Amino acid sequence: MGLRKVKPHTVFRDHKLNHQIISGLKEKKVLITGATGGIGSSLVRMFANEGATIGIHYHQNQKQAKSLLHDIEKDGVKAKCFQADLLSTNELTLVQQFIEQFDNIDILVNNAGGILGLKDFLEVDESAWNETHRLNIQAPFFLAQQAFVNMKKHGGGKIINISSIAAKYGGSSKSLHYGAAKAGLEAITVGLARAGASHNILVNAVQAGFIDTPLQQRLINEKNLKERIDLIPLKRPGKPEDVAGAVVYLASKAGDFITGEIMTVSGGD
Numbered sequence: 001m002g003l004r005k006v007k008p009h010t011v012f013r014d015h016k017l018n019h020q021i022i023s024g025l026k027e028k029k030v031l032i033t034g035a036t037g038g039i040g041s042s043l044v045r046m047f048a049n050e051g052a053t054i055g056i057h058y059h060q061n062q063k064q065a066k067s068l069l070h071d072i073e074k075d076g077v078k079a080k081c082f083q084a085d086l087l088s089t090n091e092l093t094l095v096q097q098f099i100e101q102f103d104n105i106d107i108l109v110n111n112a113g114g115i116l117g118l119k120d121f122l123e124v125d126e127s128a129w130n131e132t133h134r135l136n137i138q139a140p141f142f143l144a145q146q147a148f149v150n151m152k153k154h155g156g157g158k159i160i161n162i163s164s165i166a167a168k169y170g171g172s173s174k175s176l177h178y179g180a181a182k183a184g185l186e187a188i189t190v191g192l193a194r195a196g197a198s199h200n201i202l203v204n205a206v207q208a209g210f211i212d213t214p215l216q217q218r219l220i221n222e223k224n225l226k227e228r229i230d231l232i233p234l235k236r237p238g239k240p241e242d243v244a245g246a247v248v249y250l251a252s253k254a255g256d257f258i259t260g261e262i263m264t265v266s267g268g269d
Helices: 038-049 062-073 094-102 126-153 176-199 214-219 222-230 240-251
Strands: 029-032 053-058 079-083 107-110 157-164 201-208 262-265
Touching (some): 029 094, 038 053, 038 062, 038 240, 053 094, 062 079, 094 126, 107 240, 126 157, 126 201, 157 176, 157 240, 201 240, 240 262
Parallel strands (some): 029 053, 029 107, 107 157, 157 201, 201 262
C-alpha cells in the first residue's frame, strides 16, 4: 500500500488579510475621566488616532481640556469636554451627560484618581481617607454602574479602570490609603467582569507602575526618584503612552476575549 499524499494545511489563504492589531475603535464612543493629566492626555490622543468619538472629562483644568479638544477636532475627530468634580456625588451624572450628547457609551475609561492627603499613615485623618476613596473607588464604581446599564441595553461595551502598583505593594507609608482604594478598585473590576460577561460587557484594569507624569514630578524629589527607579527592573520610569497603549489594546478588537484581568504596566516592578 502506497503512502497517501496529504495536502498541506494552509492557514492563510487570503493575502489581503488586515494585519492591524489595534482596530475596531473607529466611531466608538469613549468617555475618559481625568483626561487632562499625563495619562489622560495620552489616552485622548491615542483614541483620537483610532477615530473614536471622545468625551474629555476634566475637573479644573479647562484650558488643557479645550486645547486637547482643539487638537483632535482639527483631525476631524468628534469630541466634547465635560466638567465634573468626582468628589461630589452630585457630579456623578457624567455618564448620563455623555450619553445625552452622543446617544450611547461604548467604552468608559475610569482614569481620574490621585492621593488626597499625602502624609504619613499615622497622620492621615478621616477626611483624607474618605476623599481618596471617593475619588479612586466610589466614583469609578458609580460611573461604571451607570455605563453598565446603558451597555446592557445596547449589546455590550467595555469598562477599563486605571489602577496602581500601590494596590500590589500597599503603597508607601504616605500612600497606604491610596493603595487600599486602588486594591478595592481592582476587586470591583473582577466583580463587574463576572456580572458583565453574559451581557458582553468586558471589564479590566490597567495597573500602572511608576509613570513619569507631572503629578509624580511634584510628589518626589531627585534623590527619592533615583531610588525609586533603581527598584524597577527596566531601570526607567514608564511613559504615559505605555499605560494608554495598554488601555487602547484592551478597548480594541484585540481585547475582545479579555475580561476580569489586571494588566500590569510597570517595567517588571
